[in-house]
Amino acid sequence: MDYLRAFLVGGIICVIAQILMDKTKLTPARILVLYVTVGAILGGIGIYKKIIDFGGAGATVPLLGFGNSLAQGAIKAVKKDGITGAFTGGLTATAGGIAAAIFFGYLFSIIFNPRTKK
Amino acid sequence: MEKDIKKQQEYKDIAQKYEPKPTLLKNVLWAFVVGGLICDVGQFFLNLFVKRGMTPEQAGTPVAIIMVFLGSFLTGIGIYDDIGRFAGAGSVVPITGFANSIVSPAMEFKREGFVFGVASRMFNIAGPVIVYGVGTSIIVGLIYYFLKG
Numbered sequence: 001m002d003y004l005r006a007f008l009v010g011g012i013i014c015v016i017a018q019i020l021m022d023k024t025k026l027t028p029a030r031i032l033v034l035y036v037t038v039g040a041i042l043g044g045i046g047i048y049k050k051i052i053d054f055g056g057a058g059a060t061v062p063l064l065g066f067g068n069s070l071a072q073g074a075i076k077a078v079k080k081d082g083i084t085g086a087f088t089g090g091l092t093a094t095a096g097g098i099a100a101a102i103f104f105g106y107l108f109s110i111i112f113n114p115r116t117k118k
Numbered sequence: 119m120e121k122d123i124k125k126q127q128e129y130k131d132i133a134q135k136y137e138p139k140p141t142l143l144k145n146v147l148w149a150f151v152v153g154g155l156i157c158d159v160g161q162f163f164l165n166l167f168v169k170r171g172m173t174p175e176q177a178g179t180p181v182a183i184i185m186v187f188l189g190s191f192l193t194g195i196g197i198y199d200d201i202g203r204f205a206g207a208g209s210v211v212p213i214t215g216f217a218n219s220i221v222s223p224a225m226e227f228k229r230e231g232f233v234f235g236v237a238s239r240m241f242n243i244a245g246p247v248i249v250y251g252v253g254t255s256i257i258v259g260l261i262y263y264f265l266k267g
Contacts (some may be wrong), residue, residue, distance in 0.1 A: 002161060002165070003158050003161055003162075006154070006157045006158050006160070006161040007154035007155070007157060007158050008154065009157070010153050010154050010156065010157025010158070010160075010212070011149075011150035011151065011153050011154030011157070011208075012150070013153065013211060014149040014150060014152070014153025014154070014207045014208040014210075014211045014212070015146050015149050015150045015153070015207070017149070017207035017210065017211045018145050018146050018149035018150075018206050018207035018208070019142070019146060020207075021145075021206060021207055021210075022142050022145055022146075023142075028207070028210040028215075028219070028243075029219070029242075029243045029246065031207065031210060031211065032210065032211070032215070032216065032219065032243060032246075032247050033246050033247055033250050035211060036247050036250055036251035036254075037250045037251065037254050039251075040251055040254035040255050040258060041254060041258070043258070044254075044255075044258035044261070044262070055157075056161055056164060056174070057157050057158070057160035057161035057163075057164045057181065058154070058157040058158075058160075058161065060160065060164075060178055060181070060182075061156060061157045061160035061181075061185060061212045061213055061214075062153070062157070062211045062212050062213070063211055063212070063213060063215075063216060063247070064211075065178075065213075066182075066213060066216070066247075066251065067251050067254065067255075069178065070251050070252060070254070070255035071254065071255045071258040071259075073255065074255040074256060074258050074259030074262070075258065075259060075262045077259065078259045078262050078263045078266075082263065083260070083263050085259060085263075086255075086256050086258075086259025086260045086262075086263055087256055087259070089255070089259055090251070090252050090255030090256065090259070091252060094182075094251075096179035096180070096182060096183050097179065097182035097183060097186060097213065098248065100182065100183040100186040100187060101186045101190075101216065101217055101220055101244065102220075102240070104186055104187050104190040104191070104217065105186075105190050105217060105220035105221050105224060105240050105244075106224070106236065106237065106240065107190070108190040108191055108193065108194035108221050108225075109194070109220075109221050109224035109225045109228065109236050109240065110228075110232075110236065111194060112194035112195060112196075112221075112225060113225060113228070114196075114222075114225045114226050115196045
């Protein structure tokens, strides 16, 4: 059941991006920036948590979830450390993902070469 | 001259015949299926960590790390771009697509060196994502501080 909900929510999030890409000429890079920003806003006002409660990984795996983690981390850290937390919380909450992206990204870029285009 | 125009028209007709015509419906369907499946892979690992005693919130980080690993690896061996060709946003929006946006330009520009080729091109797209994401989160934190403080 949770697989079905993750599939639905994740699929719908991707469909919205696909429609934006086809109808507005937004490039994938802009979509990613848009999604992380919207995710942080939805996370900040507490809406995204409800989507995660329903969709599980369907909501956390798309970049919206990354934005949500940033905003939730900032709020959590403000509760704990006051105003400093606004600056430490976001990156603290997402440190694992960002560090992995830098590490594996670098590693596989070094190991592999782009395939020659056919 | 007249012959040239005729040839040009012929060329246009042939080119048009072979030009792929991606319909919105087809794109949307593929984005839905592939995006959904990638999220289900994430759900599989999420369930795995929850079963081993983590809360879903705690499990978020290791799941993100695994998905980033898979995204970078599949990009490295060239499979992710094959998926992306028909999946469109379905392969862009998940965090595996974020990893793809790092490895793809970094590999491409390796010949420009390991500093300005690989290391700086890694952030072609990831850089803006982090700038806007972290920037927004700081604003959210500040607003929360002043509203609740």
